[in-house]
Amino acid sequence: MHPIVSVKWLKDNLEAPELIVLNASIPKAGEVSETVLAERLIPHTRFFDIKIKFSDVLAPFPSTCPSEGQFTQEAQTLGINKDSVIVVYDDKGIYSSARAWWLFRVFGHHNVAVLDGGLPEWNKFKYKTGPYQSYKGQKGNFVGLKDNNLMKSFEDVSAETQDKSQIIIDARSEKRFNCLVDEPKAGLRRGTIPNSINLPFESLIDEYCLKSTNELKHIFNTLAKPSDALTFSCGSGITACVVALGATLADYNNISVYDGSWTEYGTLTE
16 A cells, blocks of 8 residues: 555545554543544544553553564454555544554554544545444454564664664654753653754644655655665654654655654663
């Protein structure tokens, strides 16, 4: 699949038997995961719970990538098969849906796309919605196989700060990157990964949708060549995936995401 699909494409293909639609919205601080299921959703939605089901909740940092076994088990519980066509969306436009898209790629499933504009774009066209219903169907046969090259560790990124051939791109806001405001996570210091450059994820989006492919290519071409090796970071590994999505659409292939991002790096360094 192309990395993104339009709301019209999804509307036209919503009843396809192999299609699975996943809501990968994440709650605001202090809310529980079920909060994002309170509103009316795209029909046939299944909930991809990034914060609980598809994160290692025993890890010291939030939204840590799960193990192969956990990802496989939870994906099967959602009825996902090896040949499933997956579309993921979220309630903010393009935000946490990109994290779900990236996780599927990390675990070897590339037949997955992000819904461009997400639920807000779907609602703008007044397409059909309905209440959330938890999935009670058959288990799937999906089996994840992790590609460690796509998800970088603290040790990987620490080495990359000394390696000029690897470009680290930080998706946080300009003010956070330049240490002008506090980090939203309580107790986390301000700071920046050494030798990283800033590309706020919001700069890739117009209203709710990603900018055009030509605009994305222009943005990334000012920072790196398509053949360059890029590592994306942010606060906790969520919005770094938005920039990874933009880079993929701009024909950058040698890319990875720093799983712990600044939350981990800022905690483990002085």
